[in-house]
């Protein structure tokens with residue numbers, strides 16, 4: 563699907579039909595045993611898990627998790643101030659720590675061993691998406707042939723990733739159980755899940771996959787969005803000037819105080835930046851939906867089982883969809899849909915499989931953008947042009963070079979005063 567019009571017609575308006583996922587035997591069956599929500603076909607288990615996620619981290623509970631967004635964004639800007647060259651690792655730490663706090667109630671530092679292992683297995687899952695990376699996604703019938711394990715190399719890889727994922731998540735479950743025994747646990751997705759008795763409905767392995775999938779789905783995406791922000795502001799500094807007009811009005815032109823969550827309603831430009839960050843030079847891949855009954859669309863016959871996918875780069879960077887698409891220009895989102903974070907782009911997908919973390923993700927972005935744009939300047943570095951016009955690399959290495967500096971001494975002092983404690987992760 564090469565336009566938002568068609569994607570919305572199909573995925574939104576006819577969403578109940580386009581609700582399943584493309585069958586990907588390697589990441590879905592072998593490496594997940596059908597238990598990773600992202601690859602799960604439509605059915606009772608998928609419906610139940612989506613409902614529980616909505617209940618626990620949906621719009622009704624946004625305030626429960628707001629303190630985590632507050633403390634992690636403070637820790638991030640403190641790291642920008644004190645270790646500016648490590649901005650990429652700071653972004654990764656922020657994203658991992660936020661989602662880990664949300665799911666297991668545990669903050670994480672740079673170089674956290676289990677986070678690194680989780681990122682590694684997640685990268686392997688992403689590699690499984692790449693065309694030609696494995697035989698069974700091209701020839702799915704192979705997965706059902708009872709061949710000896712020794713002649714199925716795809717199973718060696720898939721089984722290893724499956725076992726590694728479970729071992730990583732088991733460590734988090736054990737850690738949480740220990741904190742609960744010691745009376746040191748904080749409210750998080752899994753503790754709410756247990757409090758509501760939802761754990762009674764799932765075997766332990768499925769519960770581990772549910773928690774683990776949230777970690778996987780919520781960390782890289784947030785990190786990549788942050789990388790877009792820094793590049794967009796560095797290349798198009800007029801966005802910073804506009805953002806600061808409203809930020810200075812609300813928080814003072816001389817670093818009087820940090821923006822906080824209660825300011826966001828008065829910061830429309832910041833909310834527009836969040837949408838532009840998700841659109842501009844989009845780097846994350848899309849995931850196909852699959853049709854559960856026959857359909858016809860504008861002359862095409864689409865039988866049950868057809869996979870449909872939106873062309874994320876083509877839509878978001880296409881001149882037929884957006885004026886001057888290469889320009890990081892948040893003003894384009896200052897319209898009647900500004901307060902609908904999922905409208906005007908497809909970065910969270912669409913329809914019944916739309917990202918269930920979009921409320922949390924949007925709130926995180928709003929607070930972060932307000933604080934980062936209020937306090938920091940970003941500049942391209944001579945001899946290291948920021949490569950736009952194709953998606954940034956989404957691996958853990960720096961996708962580009964950028965210079966991070968505090969906006970003024972007063973802003974640096976403000977960060978020292980208000981954020982040092984948040985960066986002290988024990």
Ligand code: HEM
Pocket residue numbers: 599600601602612619661775776779780781783784787840846848849850851908909910911912913914915916917918919920922923
């Ligand atoms: C900037 C941040 C994020 C972006 C850009 C993003 C984007 C996406 C996209 C494009 C999809 C596929 C949607 C579709 O098929 O229509 C998705 C699915 C998903 N996302 Fe996110 N996401 C983000 C953050 C999060 C967070 C914070 C969480 C968890 C708290 C999360 C959990 C999930 C899950 C569980 C799925 C699978 C849904 C399903 O298959 O039914 N995401 N996300």
